[in-house]
Amino acid sequence: MNVGKSSAKSTLIQIVIFLITFALLIFYKKDTIVGMYISGEISKTGMIINAIIFALFFVGMLRIVLVLFRYINEQGVLLQLIEYLKENAQDPVARLQQNSLAVNRYNSIHWLAKQGSPINQEALASSANAYENSRLTLIRFVHSTLILAGVFGTVVSLSMALIGASGLLNSPEGVKEMGTIISGMSSALSSTITAIVCFFVFAYFYLRLNDARIQLLTQVEDMTGMYLIPSVSHTEESLINKVSELTNALNQAAEKLLMVEDRFILAGDTLQQAVNDLHGQISHSGIDDIKDLIRKGFHLSEPEYDTDKSAEQNEPVTGMGQKVDGDNKATDLTT
Template sequence: MTSQAYFAVAQIILLLVAIAAFLIFNRSIVEQFFEVTKAGFQGWWLNGVIIALFLIGLLRIVWLLLSYAREQALLNSFVERARDKVANPTYKMPLEALIVERYQAVGILAQQQTEIDQAALAGVTATSESTRFTLVRFVNNTLILLGVLGTVISLSSSLMGAAGLLDSPDNVQNMGVIIGGMAAALSKTMTAIVCYLFFAYFNLRLQDVRNQFLANLEGATTLYIAPRFRTIESNMLHDVATLANELRAAAETIGTVQDRFLAAGERLQVAVSDLQAHTLKISNSSDDLRIIRDSIREGFRLDSRVVSTSVRSERSS
């Protein structure tokens, strides 16, 4: 992020140098563009107001970019100290640095045994930082309006010259006023548009640097500041939550094992039923053999001992 800030500053410096070189080496073209007449003098001071406001806005952007580069350097130093387990990572850092203010704010919340609401802290920081962009927003919203205002003033001068020309058609001076007013209106519109384009680009670069720094600040708060000031209650809640998750996982495992036991019990019950059916079938077979034996004995008028002996011999064979 620091490199982005310095790169944007270098771009602004190169732009200003290029504009100054163009004005110096093309002075005659610039004077013809702004045409020093009665209306041309209006063009000079109105365009001067637009350019002065543009330069003031650029200087403010440069100041903010350098400020965020310095804040990022302090944040990097804080992160390095926190990784090295330094007792006080903000030692000898300026109190107005954002990372120092965040560290102190989290420490105060921890001393009061209050839950650390990082979203609220981020909102406070973002709101505080937005107040530094008042001038930048003003310039960004005013450049085009100044161009429109200059155009309206120049066209008004042209209309006044047109009214004088109608009163005396032979007055050539009024014709010059009309032409000069139209030229001044065009120059102010072009000046405002060009200044707005460059200013809008650098404003977007500034917003990118700001957003990146705030993201880095929140990341440092989450990873290095909040864990240092975690209260006992927070630890207990964290442990309870972890235990609850483990108990839930154990309950799910027990439920799975129980389902397996139920399935095994059902299979065992089916096997017992099959065994009972097979035993009943064997018992029925024994009754049939007894009936056959009695029939043979009655049919052949045999002694029961002879039939029993024959049956045993058949079974043994």
């Protein structure tokens, strides 16, 4: 979906360029323009008709500019809403303009989903298109009336010229009537040229406005189909796709669990082998040496079993001493 390019912005730039060019043209050709419209050759009726044509043109152009600014604002809101939808915001329309097309479409979709009603995007698109067409009534009126105003001025000016021609035929002098004929023809020419030029410019910008309107409505429908409807509708195909995605995710999780289990089994086997090797390498004498080192390191006393062993080793020596003393006493008595 191409929402970055704005036809409304480019149309506004073209209007600015046109206004600058029009101002420069008036500045450099002011004598010719003033002589064409303000000279005495154009009647007051012709000047009034030209003023009406210019007024219609400028009112229509002002309305086009206002609508283009509104379309630019609508596109900005649309872009922000799409960003919030991509970020899965809790309430994406809370900080947006509530009367915009994008927000209204978001509220409509969620209201229909809440009510459990089927979502008819074609009906919503037709409603939005009718709503936008109703806002362009003045512009369509100017577009349809502008060329008719020039035709009306031409007809009125020619009628005045014919009235002067009739007076010329009835008057022997006819100088005054000749001026009326010339004034009527000049008024018809000026009103025709004014209406054609204004209609030519206005028709171009009116078409550009329609392009901007169609682009905006298309972007709203693209946003509806890509982001809004999939988030609230549950068709058979969408459910099948979600089940398939869930199945694939479960299969991947099961494969990862099996890999983790294999790693744990391998780590357990490695740890058991290391323990067995350690038991095989450590002997009883090695354990005694470790005990001695620990005892010396912490300055511990000799264990009780070592004291008992020393006592048992000293008992035979004491008995033998007592026996020797008895033999000596017996020898003394005999003597």
